Amino acid sequence: MHGWNGKLLVVNLGLGEIREESLxxxxxVKFIGxxxxxxxxxxxxxxxxxxxxxxxxxxxxxxxxxxxxAPMCGRYSITSKSPLTGTIFDxxxxxxxxxxxxxxxxxxxxxTGASEKPVYLDVTSDEQVLKDAAGIWGLNTxxxxxxxxxxxRSVACIGRAGERLIPIANIMSDYAHACGRGGLxxxxxxxxxxxxxxxxxxxxxxxxKSYFTxxxxxxxxxxxxxxxxxxxxxxxxxPVLMNLIxxxxxxxxxxxxxxxxxxxxxxxxxxxxxxxxxxxxxxxGCMIACKRSIKDSGLEVPExxxxxxxxxxxxxxxxxxxxxxxxxxxxxxxxxxTCGSTIASYLxxxxxxxxxxxxxxxxxxxxxxxGSELAxxxxxxxxxxxxx
Ligand code: SF4
Numbered sequence: 471m472h473g474w475n476g477k478l479l480v481v482n483l484g485l486g487e488i489r490e491e492s493l494x495x496x497x498x499v500k501f502i503g504x505x506x507x508x509x510x511x512x513x514x515x516x517x518x519x520x521x522x523x524x525x526x527x528x529x530x531x532x533x534x535x536x537x538x539x540a541p542m543c544g545r546y547s548i549t550s551k552s553p554l555t556g557t558i559f560d561x562x563x564x565x566x567x568x569x570x571x572x573x574x575x576x577x578x579x580x581x582t583g584a585s586e587k588p589v590y591l592d593v594t595s596d597e598q599v600l601k602d603a604a605g606i607w608g609l610n611t612x613x614x615x616x617x618x619x620x621x622x623r624s625v626a627c628i629g630r631a632g633e634r635l636i637p638i639a640n641i642m643s644d645y646a647h648a649c650g651r652g653g654l655x656x657x658x659x660x661x662x663x664x665x666x667x668x669x670x671x672x673x674x675x676x677x678x679k680s681y682f683t684x685x686x687x688x689x690x691x692x693x694x695x696x697x698x699x700x701x702x703x704x705x706x707x708x709p710v711l712m713n714l715i716x717x718x719x720x721x722x723x724x725x726x727x728x729x730x731x732x733x734x735x736x737x738x739x740x741x742x743x744x745x746x747x748x749x750x751x752x753x754x755g756c757m758i759a760c761k762r763s764i765k766d767s768g769l770e771v772p773e774x775x776x777x778x779x780x781x782x783x784x785x786x787x788x789x790x791x792x793x794x795x796x797x798x799x800x801x802x803x804x805x806x807x808t809c810g811s812t813i814a815s816y817l818x819x820x821x822x823x824x825x826x827x828x829x830x831x832x833x834x835x836x837x838x839x840x841g842s843e844l845a846x847x848x849x850x851x852x853x854x855x856x857x858x
Pocket of ligand 1: 543
């Protein structure tokens, strides 16, 4: 088999069992990619009655035939039933976890059941074991990652939000890469699974090396020739979209009551580059390197979506506050887009402004004060307070 490993791991946390199975090439090709195989497995294992937070709901980590091998193919996918929407849900993240996972010799991990005590799953090409997570339960994602990545492992984990099963909790890998939206962090928390760690092994071979090398050169040439990838994203990151999307009048603004903001320029990639001294960062095998952090503080520069969610949608144009809110969410393991959108609803209904944005985000992360209601996401929060 080329591109794929042809193997999956089935982990039953309730029984503490891990077994290896073969993956059928026909299925891998028919449902190509991590998202495809994840959706196929979820479809086979669940039905409309499966409770997303029950042990029966599988958490499926998967990658595709190009993961770790082709340029810009470091992403991996996690699929499960969403505790936020109750529907089939998939989220993907960049960074290095996907490529490292693929190099362990597996294409997919299916995690079912729930452990009695907190555990984490450690996967290398030699050994696949469940380990005691009592010492890291209660830590947020940065501390968890620092503890578990010491010998070169890549870490996907939940923070305290996932442990508390809030439906907007996400899974963070390599510190700053989120499997966000739908509440996958709560699914992981419901299983008492704190983290999955993987260590670099060996990637599968490609079928035709010379053709692959030729294709890789061509992809690289196209990425260099395209101004969006070689200039826009590479110089400004995803916030390069801010001015363009505002110009097109499709920018979520004022809790979606408007699609244009007169102040959007303050949130743009150009403004961010002028405001902060930045360090460029990249995912595995990517020449675009759209990720950036702020040199003196080490804080992540928020993505375009986070900028509109905590920014224009909340009528907030304070970049420092958005950067701080983004870090809080990443650390607690909370989805920035749903968090910002729900706060935008709250601000509209209460007539308040975003002056205390960082405090509100902290309350959401910790489930204190209004935060316990806002952590339900905008739909349930709106229903809870009797608005539509
Ligand atoms: S650095 Fe940016 S463009 Fe490159 S893989 Fe990561 S998210 Fe994609």
